Amino acid sequence: MTDAQQTSVPHNESTDLKDVENQTKRKKLLKIFAVIIVIVAIIYMLWHFLFNRSVSTDNAYVGAETAEITSMVSGQVEKVLVSDTQTVKKGDILAIIDHRDAKIALAQAQAELAKAQRQYTQSSANSSALNSQILISDDDIRSAEAQVAQAQVALQQAQQEFERRKALSASGAISKEEFTKSQSALNNAQASLDVAKAGVAQAESKRKAAQSNLDANEALIKGASQQSTPDVLMAQAKVEQALLDLQRTEIKAPLDGVVARRTVQVGQRVAPGASLMKLIPLSELYVDANFKESQLKNVKVGQKVELTSDLYGKDVKYHGTVVGFSGGTGSAFALIPAQNATGNWIKVVQRLPVRIQLDKKQLQEHPLRVGLSMEAEVDTSTAK
Structure with missing residues (x-):
C-alpha cells in the first residue's frame, strides 16, 4: 500500500463523520422548526378563538348624503x-x-288681493243698502195697506149708496141714469180696492226680495272680517305663492x-x-364597510370602529361608531341580481354594508372625499 492510499482512508472517514453530524444537526433544526410552527399555530388558534375581539375589512368606502x-x-x-x-x-x-316673470305674477296676485278686499267692503256696504230697502219696503207696505183700508171704506159707501138707489129705482123714485151711476161707482170702488190690494202684494214682494238679498249678502260676510273671507284668503295665498316663486x-x-x-x-x-x-357635505361623511357575512356575528350597533384611509396612510387614524346595517347584501341590490336557482350555482361569500359614522372633529382636521378607500376594524368587545 502506498502513502497516498494510506492518507485517503482517514480523509474519507472524516468526511462521512461530518455528513453524519450535518444530518443530525439538520434533523434537530427541522424538529425545532416544526415545534415552533406548532407552538405558533396553537398560539394563533388560542388568540383567534379566545382573545380576538375585532373584525376588519379593507372593502370600505367613504360616502355622504349628497x-x-x-x-x-x-x-x-x-x-x-x-x-x-x-x-x-x-x-x-x-x-x-x-x-321678471315672477315679479309680474306677484303684481297680478297683489291686484287680485286688493280687488277681493274691495269686494268685501262693497258687500258690507250692500248690507246697509239692503237694510234701508227693507225699511222702505215696510213703509210701502203700510202705505199700501192704508190705501186698502181707504178703498174698503169707499167700497162700503158705494155699496150702501148702490143698495139705497136700487130700492129707489124699484119704486121709480130715481131715474135709471142715477141708478147706473151708483152701479158704476160701486164697480170703481171695487176696482180701487183690488188695485190697493195688489199694491200691498207688490210691496211685500219687494220686501221679500230685499230680505233675500240681505240674507245672501250676510252669508258671504257673516262671522268674517276683511282679512278672513274666503276670497281674500285665496287671493292672499296666491300673493304668498307668487312671493315664494320670486324668492x-x-x-x-x-x-x-x-x-x-x-x-x-x-x-x-x-x-x-x-x-x-x-x-x-364634507362634515357629514360616513363609511360603508362591506364585511363578509361570516364576520358579522358579533357586530352590533354602537360598537367603536378604528379606520385608516389610503389618502393619509396608517399615521392618521379615524374613530367612528357603527350606526346601522344595510337591508340587504350588495348582490341583492345589484342591477341584475344573481340567479342561484340555475344548475351551475357556486356558493360565494356575500358582503353586507355596515354604516359607520365618523367623528366630525377628525373630519375637519383631515378632510375626506366621497368614494375614497378605507380600512375599518370593529372592536366587538364594545357591544352595548
Whole structure:
C-alpha cells in the first residue's frame, strides 16, 4: 500500500463523520422548526378563538348624503355663481333665474288681493243698502195697506149708496141714469180696492226680495272680517305663492359643502325639478364597510370602529361608531341580481354594508372625499 492510499482512508472517514453530524444537526433544526410552527399555530388558534375581539375589512368606502340642487321654478338662468370643487356655506346663492316673470305674477296676485278686499267692503256696504230697502219696503207696505183700508171704506159707501138707489129705482123714485151711476161707482170702488190690494202684494214682494238679498249678502260676510273671507284668503295665498316663486329665483345652498357635478349654464332654460348640481357635505361623511357575512356575528350597533384611509396612510387614524346595517347584501341590490336557482350555482361569500359614522372633529382636521378607500376594524368587545 502506498502513502497516498494510506492518507485517503482517514480523509474519507472524516468526511462521512461530518455528513453524519450535518444530518443530525439538520434533523434537530427541522424538529425545532416544526415545534415552533406548532407552538405558533396553537398560539394563533388560542388568540383567534379566545382573545380576538375585532373584525376588519379593507372593502370600505367613504360616502355622504349628497344634496341634489334643483330648480323650483321655470325660467332662464341669469347667473351661475359657483363652480365644481368650490366650497360654499349654507344660504350662499348658487345660481339666479330671471325674475321678471315672477315679479309680474306677484303684481297680478297683489291686484287680485286688493280687488277681493274691495269686494268685501262693497258687500258690507250692500248690507246697509239692503237694510234701508227693507225699511222702505215696510213703509210701502203700510202705505199700501192704508190705501186698502181707504178703498174698503169707499167700497162700503158705494155699496150702501148702490143698495139705497136700487130700492129707489124699484119704486121709480130715481131715474135709471142715477141708478147706473151708483152701479158704476160701486164697480170703481171695487176696482180701487183690488188695485190697493195688489199694491200691498207688490210691496211685500219687494220686501221679500230685499230680505233675500240681505240674507245672501250676510252669508258671504257673516262671522268674517276683511282679512278672513274666503276670497281674500285665496287671493292672499296666491300673493304668498307668487312671493315664494320670486324668492326661489335665487337658488341657495341648503347646507355647508362642496359643489360637484355642476351641469347648469348661463342662458339655459330650466324647468321645475331640473337637476343643476350636487352639494357634498364634507362634515357629514360616513363609511360603508362591506364585511363578509361570516364576520358579522358579533357586530352590533354602537360598537367603536378604528379606520385608516389610503389618502393619509396608517399615521392618521379615524374613530367612528357603527350606526346601522344595510337591508340587504350588495348582490341583492345589484342591477341584475344573481340567479342561484340555475344548475351551475357556486356558493360565494356575500358582503353586507355596515354604516359607520365618523367623528366630525377628525373630519375637519383631515378632510375626506366621497368614494375614497378605507380600512375599518370593529372592536366587538364594545357591544352595548
